[in-house]
Amino acid sequence: MIPVYIKRMMKMTKESYGSLRNAGFTILPSNDDVIEIDNGVLWNWGWYGGELEAPILLNDPQYIRETSVRGCFDKYSDLMPVTSLTPEALDCDLVICKNNGMKGRNKIVCSRQDAPLGYSVYQEFLSTDREEYRALMVEDKRIVSYRKIIDDKYNPQCAKVFKMCGGRRSGEDVMPSKLRKLARTVMRRSDLDVLGLDLMLTANGNAYLIEMNSAPGMGPYTSEKLWEFIQKTYGGENGDE
Numbered sequence: 001m002i003p004v005y006i007k008r009m010m011k012m013t014k015e016s017y018g019s020l021r022n023a024g025f026t027i028l029p030s031n032d033d034v035i036e037i038d039n040g041v042l043w044n045w046g047w048y049g050g051e052l053e054a055p056i057l058l059n060d061p062q063y064i065r066e067t068s069v070r071g072c073f074d075k076y077s078d079l080m081p082v083t084s085l086t087p088e089a090l091d092c093d094l095v096i097c098k099n100n101g102m103k104g105r106n107k108i109v110c111s112r113q114d115a116p117l118g119y120s121v122y123q124e125f126l127s128t129d130r131e132e133y134r135a136l137m138v139e140d141k142r143i144v145s146y147r148k149i150i151d152d153k154y155n156p157q158c159a160k161v162f163k164m165c166g167g168r169r170s171g172e173d174v175m176p177s178k179l180r181k182l183a184r185t186v187m188r189r190s191d192l193d194v195l196g197l198d199l200m201l202t203a204n205g206n207a208y209l210i211e212m213n214s215a216p217g218m219g220p221y222t223s224e225k226l227w228e229f230i231q232k233t234y235g236g237e238n239g240d241e
Contacts, residue, residue, distance in 0.1 A: 002235030003040035004227065005054070007032075009047035009064075009215060016218040023223035041234050043194060046215025056234050058138075059214055063191040067214045069098045069120040079186065079209040081200075082124040087115035094125035096156065098211075107156035128153040129203040132210070133175055134162065136222055138194050138233070140187045144225045145175040148198075164221070178207040186212065194226075 006027045033050035042054035048064035065071045097119040099106035135145040146162035165175045179199045196216025200208045
């Protein structure tokens with residue numbers, strides 16, 4: 001079995017911390033600026049400073065900023081709903097104003113005319129008649145995906161329920177093929193290895209990247225599936241004995 005370490009930038013939720021620990025990951029102290037691992041895999045969970053050395057490094061710190069609101073706009077704007085640095089440049093009634101933040105914080109939906117200044121980007125707010133999904137990706141492989149059940153699609157901070165996408169045989173939701181293709185496109189363009197992607201499919205069939213996260217929240221099932229994938233991919237079929 002190959003050891004897998006996590007270098008984190010920020011404090012994890014109790015669920016993410018416990019789920020990753022229980023799955024087998026070793027979570028390193030968050031205040032170390034230099035990390036050197038002699039054996040195993042080092043997963044950089046959202047950290048963009050200092051120095052990381054490991055035989056296998058997932059998520060080079062120098063590329064982490066591409067997952068910020070502005071970084072995502074700079075590199076992936078052609079895959080997103082129409083997005084601009086100013087609300088005046090948009091031709092729509094409603095916009096979503098975005099700054100960096102977890103769980104929808106620092107994001108608001110408002111009319112274009114009333115959009116406040118000071119946000120990183122402004123994005124066309126698409127119809128509430130849409131489906132949203134989240135996928136955990138390693139390189140161009142989809143580890144697990146969920147459909148997001150959103151109570152109030154006008155409120156980015158509202159509570160969300162994540163329903164696992166298993167497959168037709170299991171009777172569970174299936175992630176639409178357009179979104180699976182979009183997720184692979186994003187990962188092949190990205191310089192990072194492990195990302196959580198938020199994706200959208202509109203009623204007219206258009207697929208969009210909403211945002212990306214190099215420090216995705218992790219529940220028990222997601223953590224276990226990621227651990228299994230890393231062991232098979234980087235530690236051999238059965239891991240190192």
